[in-house]
Amino acid sequence: MIIFKRIKDLQNHLKPLIKNGKQLGFVPTMGALHQGHLSLIKRSKAARNLTICSIFVNPTQFNDKTDFDKYPVTIDKDIEMLHDGGCDILFLPTVKEMYPHGFGNAKAINFGFLAQTLEGEHRPGHFDGMAQIVEKLLKATTPHKLYMGQKDYQQQLIVQQLIKKRRLKTKLITVDTMREKDGLAMSSRNVRLDKEARKLAVELSKALRWVKSEKSKGKGEIQKIQEKARQKLEKKKEITLEYFEIRNAETLEPPTGKKEKLVALVAAKIGGVRLIDNMRLN
């Protein structure tokens, strides 16, 4: 695996490969890698792409400074995992490389409701920062395919819009969420959960699964199922629920009651760690 820290060096390396017809697959990450991240690398490898992973903890997408300061950094282990996973290239830029003119002079795209609801409401500015860095990374790496996780459901919907609005030449592939044996969605933040919080964290995926099963049995109205799921989580006083919502799977608007694809999404703080998860319901 070759490691590049500068955009110029990366592009000089990629140019002849692209010219020779190599297909590039790109997996952007913030590091502290786990099997979920590796599943994206594997998907890219399986499609015979020359696979590029980036690790960059992007300051502009953290609305909470403590969250940024506490974000786990395990770079040596990450490099080992990527190497063992067969990743071809690691792009490891500095903040200066990605933001040579400082923060805040980018023209933000207006994603409308899609970026204002759920995570957008609870993490103001998060999606502007995310879209800003994803665009920069896509321009630096010029991939044919971009691999992202369903774990960050709203993020992948917004990136799809970003690609469309900026007319970027890449195809987004969304990969299913990898889970621990008990159902907890794998996340870099899970290492910050203490024993008690780790035990409780499973309640999020349990609530999502319960909603899916109620829905598939055709049991009652969506609104009522949603309310019951909220109550189940709110009963546990160590869980601070931010939202539990059933929404249209494409627009994230509340359900209309007509036939449509739905997704249930949850965000909660457990033991001081903010976790998100989601599940498609049909």
Ligand code: AMP
């Ligand atoms: P992050 O490092 O958290 O920014 O995540 C980098 C990429 O990995 C994003 O596209 C995430 O959606 C994806 N990802 C994170 N957790 C998982 C998981 N448990 N399963 C699959 N993909 C994931």
